[in-house]
Amino acid sequence: MCRASGLGILVYSWERRSSGSDWTTVSNDNTTSYTTSRKVAIGEYMYRCTVSNEAGPVVSNSATVNVYGPPTITTHPTSQLTTVSMSVTLNCEGTGRGYFAYRWQTRNINGGQWSDISNSNNRRRVVRNLQESQQYRCVLSNEAGGTRSNVATVTVLKITTHPQNSSVPVGSSVSLTCTSSVSSDVTFSWTSDGRDVTGQSTSTGDISILTITSVRSSDNGSYVCNVRSGSLSVMSNTATLTVYGPPTITTHPTSQLTTVSMNVTLNCKGTGRGSITYQWQTRNINGGQWSDISNSNNRRLVVSNLQESQRYRCVVSNEAGGTRSDVATVTVLKITTHPQDRLVPVGSSVSLTCTSSVSSDVTFSWTSDGRDVTGQSTSTGDTSILTIKKVRGRDDGSYVCTVRSGSLSVMSNSATLTVYGPPEITDHPTGGDVPMGRSITLMCRASGLGTLVYSWERRSSGSSWTTASNDNTMSYTTDTTLTIGEYMYRCNVSNEAGSNVSNRATVNVYGPPTITAHPTSQLTTVSMNVTLNCEGTGRGSITYQWQTRNINRGQWSDISNSNNRRHVVSNLQESQRYRCVVSNEAGGTRSNVVTISALKITAHPSSTTVIALQDVTLTCSASVNDVTYSWHRDGGSVPSRSRGWNSNTFTITRTTPPDEGRYYCMANKEGISVESNRARVRVDVNNMMTNAVNFVHQDSQ
Known part of the structure; x- marks a missing residue:
């Protein structure tokens, strides 16, 4: 600050010079105050103020300003080794202008952010109860700033991994491990109950491992690891080594x-x-390999639903081995052979057997429908047999065997004793008609207990019963070789209690039908119908089949749709032979062969032209023998001088023109007639004179 008094307009300016330099203007701001620059380097500076008005300037006294920097550290803290229980003192000294302030900082030994330590504003820092190695530094400050000291590391010598208590079985190997917080310039040593342990440890860096192979009971003890670095040493916690053997049951x-x-x-x-x-382990009561029981790792084993007696033992183990318990036998009291259901005929003997799984100290008793059965059983060891001689109907019932041993008892399954008599026939065989060569199946059913045995007997009229089948079947099929006749059959059904015979069944064996009315031969024409008749009688289902063949023999063939007693033949062109086959299930019978003769003209007369006065002959033939012929002319009678008008050859002698006409032949037999085609006869008169001369000449000779 600079102030002046005077009249006029007062004007202020400021100047500065450093040691050995000239004055230089630093401000013409015309202010009574001047603030030095922060950028001025450390050193001594002089400042003055010039105040002027219209009358002239005046210069103030010079003011000296010393610019100084942060302090300089003259004594840095040093790194040190300590233990958890020791204290460490760190020192820091500095020099410089202004007001000095100390601040200690720390950080993890592995790096990270520095943090201020509270209440650490002294040149000396005492570190106590340090658990982990740390880094430290001192920051010395004044108004110009702060200066950091060198970093000092305080290393804590301690056991980071203590040996652990161990309980190990005899003969095993054990290792105790000790780890130090310091890995260099350290030595390890081990003691057991205060005695040095040598030659059994290996140390590398910050780790020492004490190994005891095949431990013995004498290795029991308290083990301590000692870590030394320079003049400092620390001891580990005590590790107890316990050596033990297998458990005792x-x-x-x-x-x-x-x-x-x-x-x-x-x-x-x-x-x-x-x-x-x-x-827990088990094995068969008769020996064999012991096998572990799954999920049986408790002191107590519950055995449930045991079906067979077994042996058991317990193996109690630890790391030193296992000890087996005594063998315990769990015996299952049960029925090994149950009495069985029995079907017995009246008057027979029956035995029921019951066997126990235990053969000593057991008693047996029997009940029937809940009532005690006494005096009929014998027991030996593990078996009891109940015998009933000459069973009766009242012995029917449910029998149970009870086995008792001590306070335990078991009951057998119920065995049903059923007493039965001879079988009863419920379905008797039924006979019937059967064609010869075929068979019929007869059925017989019976009800009853025991083993039912079937046999069949047969007899014909006037004979005794003979065995037809011992095949033990409910059905019997008759023999296909039986001849025509009546046969009787019966079924015999037996069991252990006796037998019964069924009703008789009559079987009639029949043959093919008998023809009572044969068809007859007949004459017909092409335009006529002929009816053939045939009748048959017999058993079974009678059928008809008409057959035909050529009149000159050949194969017989069935006529389609000719399955009736009556057969109508129509439009027959040629004579044929016919027969009827009458059949049933036993076969067929053929009727007599009949011939149906078709009356027709087989050779018709031919038209012709004849020279007058000459003869003309016409011929005609029919399809059958023994026919009568007659000749006719349309519109008139035949000439009187003709010959053979009633035979198959007709001749007109010495024809004349009036003989012309249409001639035909008629064949007749048994009232049936047929006509031939018309034959036209013409008479040639143009050559009549020549023919007459020849006729005369021939006549003269």
Whole structure:
């Protein structure tokens, strides 16, 4: 600040110079105050103020300003080794202008952010109860700023990994591990109950491992690891090594008697060091390999639903090995052979057998429908047999065997004893008609207990009963070789209690039908119908079949749609032979052969021209023999001088023109007639004179 008094207009300016330099203007702002620049370097500077008016300037005294920087650290803190229980003192000294302030900072030894330590404003910093190695520095400050000291590391010598208590079985190997917080310039040593342990440890860097192979009981003890670095040392926690053997069984399982429906509890208890485990094992009562029982890792084993007697034992183990308990037998009291249902005929003997799984200290008793059965059973060891001689109907019932041993008892399955008599026939065989060469099946059914045995007998009229079949079947099929006749059959059904005979069944064996009316031969024409008749009689389903063949022999062939007693022949062109086959299931019978003769003209007369006075002959033939012929002319009679008008050859002698006409032949037999075609006869008169001369000449000779 600079102030002046005077008249006129007062004008202020400021100047500065450093050591060895000239004055220079630093401000013409015409202000009574001047603020130095922050950018001025460290050093000594002089400032003055010039105040002027219209009368002239005046210069103030010079003012000296010393610009100084942050302090300089003359003593830095040093790195040190310590233990958790020791204190460490860190020192920091500095020089410089202004007001000094100290501030200590720390950070993790592995790096990270520096953080201020509260209440650490002294040149000396005492570090106590340090658990982990840390880095430290001191920040020395004044108004110009702060200066950081060198970093000092305070390393805590301590056990980072202590050896652990171990419980190990005899003969095993064990290792104890000790780790230090310092990995260089450290040594390890081990003691057991205060005695040095040498030659069994290996140390690398910050780790030492003490290994004992095949431990013995003498290796039991308290082990300590000692870590030394320079003049400092630390000791680990005590690790107790316990060496132990297999467990001792104090409670053994005991043998027991049970039933299938009961549960049995087996107990086993062992004592000893280590991790004690239980494993139950079983095997067949007759020996064999022991096998582990799954999910049986408790002191107590519950055996349920045991079907067969078994042996059991418990294996109690730890890391040193296992100890087997005594063997306990669980015996299942049960019925091994149950009495069986029996079907017995009246008057026979029957035995029911019951066998127990236990052969000693057992008793047997029998009941029938809940009532005691006494005096009829014998028991030996594990077997009881109940015998009933000459059973009767009242012995029917449900029989149960009870086996008792001590307080336990089991009952057998119920065995039903059924007493039965001879069978009863419920369905009797029924006979019937059967064609010769075929068979009929007869059925017979019976009801009854026991083993039903069927046999069949047969007899014909006037004969005795003979065995037809011993095939033990309910059905019997008759023999296809039986001849025509009447046969009687019966069925015999038997069981262990006796037999019964069925009603008789009559079987009639019949043959082919007999023809009572044969067809007859007939004469017909092409335009006529002929009816043939045939009648048959017999058993079974009678059918008809008409057959035909050529009149000159050949194969017989069936006529389609000719299955009636009557057959109509129409439009017959040629004579044929016919017969009827009358059939049933036994076969067919042929009727007599008949001939149907078709009366027709087989050779017709031919038209002709004849020279007058000459003869003309016409011929005609019919299809059958023994016919009568007659000749006719349309519109008139035949000439009187003709010959053979009633034979198949007709001649007109010495024809004349009046003889011209249409001639035909008529064939007749048995009242049936047929006409031939018309034959035209013409007479040639033009050559009549020549023919007359010749005629005369011939006549003269």
